[in-house]
Amino acid sequence: MADPMAEIKASFFIECDELLEALQDGLQLIENGEQDSDTVNVIFRAVHSIKGGAGAFGLTQLVDFAHRFETVLDELRADRMQIDQSLLALFYQCGDVLSDLVRESRDGVAHDIASVQPVLTALDQLIPADEEDTDDAVDFQPMAVSLDLPDLDDMPLTTDGLPPLAGGPDDTAKTYLIRFVPQQALYTLGNEPVFLLSALSELGTVQVSCDDNAVPPLEDLDPEAGYLCWEIQIQTTKDEACLSEVFEFVEGICTLEITTLGTAQPTLCDSIGADLAISPPDPEVAPNLELALPSPAPSPSPVTQATAPAPANDTRREAPRATVRVELERVDRLVNLVGELVINQAMLSQSVDAAGLSANTSVHTGLEEFLQLTRDIQESVMLIRAQPVKSLFQRMSRIVREASRDIGKSVRLRTDGENTEVDKTVIERLADPLTHMIRNAVDHGLETDADRVAAGKPAEGTIELTAAHRSGRVVIEVRDDGNGINRPKVQSIAISKGLVPKDADLTDSEIDNLLFLPGFSTATEVSNLSGRGVGMDVVRSAIQALGGRISIASTPGMGTTFSISLPLTLAVLDGMVVRVADQTLLVPLNAILETQTLSANDIRAFGPETNVICIRDSFVAMLDLGAELGYRAPLQSYVGCVMLLVATEDGSKAAIIVDAIEDQRQVVIKGLQDSYGRIPGIAAATILGDGQIALILDPIDLIANSEWRTRPPSLEQHEVGACNG
Amino acid sequence: MDETDQALCAAQAEKETELLSFIVGDQDYSVDIMSVREIRSASKATPLPRSPSYVLGVINLRGTVLPILDLSLRLGMDRSAELARNVIIVVAIGDKTLGLLVDAVSDILSVAADDLQPPPDMQADAENQFVSALTIFEDRMIRILDLDSVLPTMSEEAA
Numbered sequence: 001m002a003d004p005m006a007e008i009k010a011s012f013f014i015e016c017d018e019l020l021e022a023l024q025d026g027l028q029l030i031e032n033g034e035q036d037s038d039t040v041n042v043i044f045r046a047v048h049s050i051k052g053g054a055g056a057f058g059l060t061q062l063v064d065f066a067h068r069f070e071t072v073l074d075e076l077r078a079d080r081m082q083i084d085q086s087l088l089a090l091f092y093q094c095g096d097v098l099s100d101l102v103r104e105s106r107d108g109v110a111h112d113i114a115s116v117q118p119v120l121t122a123l124d125q126l127i128p129a130d131e132e133d134t135d136d137a138v139d140f141q142p143m144a145v146s147l148d149l150p151d152l153d154d155m156p157l158t159t160d161g162l163p164p165l166a167g168g169p170d171d172t173a174k175t176y177l178i179r180f181v182p183q184q185a186l187y188t189l190g191n192e193p194v195f196l197l198s199a200l201s202e203l204g205t206v207q208v209s210c211d212d213n214a215v216p217p218l219e220d221l222d223p224e225a226g227y228l229c230w231e232i233q234i235q236t237t238k239d240e241a242c243l244s245e246v247f248e249f250v251e252g253i254c255t256l257e258i259t260t261l262g263t264a265q266p267t268l269c270d271s272i273g274a275d276l277a278i279s280p281p282d283p284e285v286a287p288n289l290e291l292a293l294p295s296p297a298p299s300p301s302p303v304t305q306a307t308a309p310a311p312a313n314d315t316r317r318e319a320p321r322a323t324v325r326v327e328l329e330r331v332d333r334l335v336n337l338v339g340e341l342v343i344n345q346a347m348l349s350q351s352v353d354a355a356g357l358s359a360n361t362s363v364h365t366g367l368e369e370f371l372q373l374t375r376d377i378q379e380s381v382m383l384i385r386a387q388p389v390k391s392l393f394q395r396m397s398r399i400v401r402e403a404s405r406d407i408g409k410s411v412r413l414r415t416d417g418e419n420t421e422v423d424k425t426v427i428e429r430l431a432d433p434l435t436h437m438i439r440n441a442v443d444h445g446l447e448t449d450a451d452r453v454a455a456g457k458p459a460e461g462t463i464e465l466t467a468a469h470r471s472g473r474v475v476i477e478v479r480d481d482g483n484g485i486n487r488p489k490v491q492s493i494a495i496s497k498g499l500v501p502k503d504a505d506l507t508d509s510e511i512d513n514l515l516f517l518p519g520f521s522t523a524t525e526v527s528n529l530s531g532r533g534v535g536m537d538v539v540r541s542a543i544q545a546l547g548g549r550i551s552i553a554s555t556p557g558m559g560t561t562f563s564i565s566l567p568l569t570l571a572v573l574d575g576m577v578v579r580v581a582d583q584t585l586l587v588p589l590n591a592i593l594e595t596q597t598l599s600a601n602d603i604r605a606f607g608p609e610t611n612v613i614c615i616r617d618s619f620v621a622m623l624d625l626g627a628e629l630g631y632r633a634p635l636q637s638y639v640g641c642v643m644l645l646v647a648t649e650d651g652s653k654a655a656i657i658v659d660a661i662e663d664q665r666q667v668v669i670k671g672l673q674d675s676y677g678r679i680p681g682i683a684a685a686t687i688l689g690d691g692q693i694a695l696i697l698d699p700i701d702l703i704a705n706s707e708w709r710t711r712p713p714s715l716e717q718h719e720v721g722a723c724n725g
Numbered sequence: 726m727d728e729t730d731q732a733l734c735a736a737q738a739e740k741e742t743e744l745l746s747f748i749v750g751d752q753d754y755s756v757d758i759m760s761v762r763e764i765r766s767a768s769k770a771t772p773l774p775r776s777p778s779y780v781l782g783v784i785n786l787r788g789t790v791l792p793i794l795d796l797s798l799r800l801g802m803d804r805s806a807e808l809a810r811n812v813i814i815v816v817a818i819g820d821k822t823l824g825l826l827v828d829a830v831s832d833i834l835s836v837a838a839d840d841l842q843p844p845p846d847m848q849a850d851a852e853n854q855f856v857s858a859l860t861i862f863e864d865r866m867i868r869i870l871d872l873d874s875v876l877p878t879m880s881e882e883a884a
Binding site for chain 1: 769770771772773774775776780782783784785788789790791792821822877
């Protein structure tokens with residue numbers, strides 16, 4: 001029994017993550033002044049759902065905190081309180097605490113009460129006195145309901161009419177009559193009336209009677225249908241809300257009537273007891289009932305029509321978008337299989353070509369369709385893995401809050417493009433570098449409040465975090481409106497650390513890029529936030545490992561922008577198949593600006609071993625791919641070769657020379673890192689249609705590591721080259 | 726004493742290892758058969774730029790990228806001559822899978838653990854560091870290859 005429970009618990013924590021996200025969203029809306037009447041409700045429901053689930057698992061700390069938070073939110077909801085900046089800040093803090101508690105409950109770590117205390121005190125001050133009095137633990141003792149967590153979604157919808165705090169524990173016992181008519185859906189969803197009844201029995205003294213009037217004669221009986229309904233007479237100190245809470249998870253799929261019979265002693269059994277004989281007031285009833293119950297079933301049951309659905313049904317609002325939780329491993333397997341499919345499809349095309357069939361045979365048409373389908377499948381599969389960067393951004397907003405509090409700067413985080421979707425792996429592996437960048441921006445990027453005011457800027461610094469799709473890549477930017485990079489300081493530090501020669505004459509962008517050098521940190525003293533020995537070089541290598549690039553732009557007095565550009569997916573790539581020195585290579589299509597076949601007039605001698613290419617009156621460095629990768633010596637003449645013009649990070653261009661362009665196609669990326677290791681200039685490998693492996697070029701890395709040799713290193717050749725030019 | 730000795734011998738006899746022996750440049754080598762994944766005929770490898778000479782390149786092994794080492798070059802001998810007759814032994818080393826190009830696979834040997842001798846320590850012979858043990862089988866000296874040391878060292882490539 002422990003195992004299924006653990007599973008339910010795990011799914012509760014997954015729900016919690018979603019609820020916390022909704023909570024953050026709501027707070028964000030309020031902060032931006034975009035809230036509507038429902039926003040507070042959404043927040044309230046999120047907190048309430050967490051509380052409800054936590055109660056079921058006996059996570060008392062979580063319940064306790066969520067309860068107080070909820071109570072304050074309820075005040076807000078009832079318009080007894082106005083939201084302002086300080087309250088919002090407190091709510092954010094509560095959200096953080098709540099997510100900490102959820103995480104700690106999940107990991108089974110005991111929470112440090114002391115750290116929550118200030119927040120709790122602040123919350124308690126906001127709880128009106130009368131509420132506070134009723135606020136004792138008894139009210140929220142974990143209920144022993146064996147609840148059905150997949151139905152958790154339903155819960156917040158139905159609790160609206162149910163003041164969670166309404167009425168404290170009542171000492172006088174009351175008697176209620178509950179009529180419980182399960183609908184077919186209750187069984188279909190896997191609920192079990194026995195558990196509900198036994199949960200009820202724990203609230204007080206119960207007498208259960210089963211109404212089997214609706215059970216048809218045996219020959220008409222649908223074994224899949226449920227025909228029974230129950231009447232429960234309960235004598236309890238709990239109030240009506242407590243009773244209906246037991247049915248919280250079946251609300252909307254059963255008809256429930258609760259009538260108060262008064263505070264008297266149980267004199268009323270007769271009135272109901274007449275109906276049926278099952279009345280021993282102990283949980284033992286339940287198994288008996290279970291036996292009497294035909295197995296639950298999808299077909300409509302007469303009982304459901306007997307009574308009108310409870311009003312609770314109508315509170316169900318717009319249906320949430322249907323989602324399925326799938327283990328990542330399964331998706332990955334699918335992604336891999338589709339990858340194989342793409343390779344197979346390429347092989348098939350190649351053999352059809354080799355068979356020499358004419359272009360308009362049905363085989364070719366079929367193959368075209370196959371190609372289109374493969375592409376569609378691949379894109380859909382990739383979409384499964386794609387996730388909005390929202391969760392990542394929300395984590396960052398917490399980082400900003402905490403970092404700015406620690407360091408005493410007022411900072412506002414503005415996010416944009418939260419719905420931009422990126423591969424899940426990318427999101428996961430982006431968290432650490434992005435955290436570091438955000439901390440850096442708060443710590444180093446922004447000035448202190450006083451300095452900002454002195455510089456004529458608003459005291460509150462702004463950090464902008466944006467994500468957007470830009471020409472087949474995802475660009476994430478971290479922009480601060482601080483003082484920009486202090487270039488003289490950066491350069492002097494680099495010199496003092498021996499990273500650059502003393503008399504180096506560096507351009508602004510070169511100085512900015514010094515930040516990415518290993519062992520560089522501008523913080524003169526190690527602060528609590530950044531400067532823990534993890535520098536921007538680590539950030540850069542993390543980004544590069546994702547196939548991304550990072551660049552930096554800074555304007556003195558105006559701020560600094562870091563841009564990360566990432567591939568959309570880590571699994572496929574559109575590439576140009578090129579041939580150089582009898583080797584087939586792939587160049588990512590998005591890196592290529594233009595291509596051109598070289599004529600003698602395009603090539604100009606530059607140095608003794610280098611050439612440049614003249615394109616429309618501008619000169620571009622020339623790189624012989626064959627020579628650079630060691631396939632061959634630089635050629636005597638490059639006339640007739642093909643040039644691929646690529647742009648580098650800082651906007652400069654370079655011409656990569658190959659022998660010929662063979663094809664343009666989508667390929668599946670096969671990492672080399674795991675099987676072999678990193679090769680400078682090579683991003684990965686792929687399998688071509690003929691089963692051969694081709695390497696995928698990383699043009700930016702290639703250019704950064706290149707030697708630019710494009711001429712045989714002899715004087716004679718030099719003159720020949722000069723003649724060409 | 727006799728009894729304990731016999732018991733010891735019996736225990737050791739049970740600890741036989743099976744070795745796959747093969748020929749590299751006229752010398753007999755072997756690896757523990759448990760590390761061998763498969764043996765396949767040599768096919769054209771895609772060369773990797775900026776890699777040591779003994780790294781022949783990568784081949785497609787049913788959808789995965791498999792690096793191939795020319796074992797004779799790795800062991801400091803001349804490049805394997807006739808490529809057509811050569812075979813690739815696919816071995817698993819830790820979590821890596823690697824193809825070793827050898828001249829020919831010869832046999833599967835069962836060798837008792839105490840028939841394995843440690844190689845003599847000879848500084849001058851760089852090849853020595855790839856051999857973890859020696860044994861004699863039908864008058865041939867079989868070298869047992871230390872697979873971990875055959876792996877290309879990544880740091881020297883990064884430089």
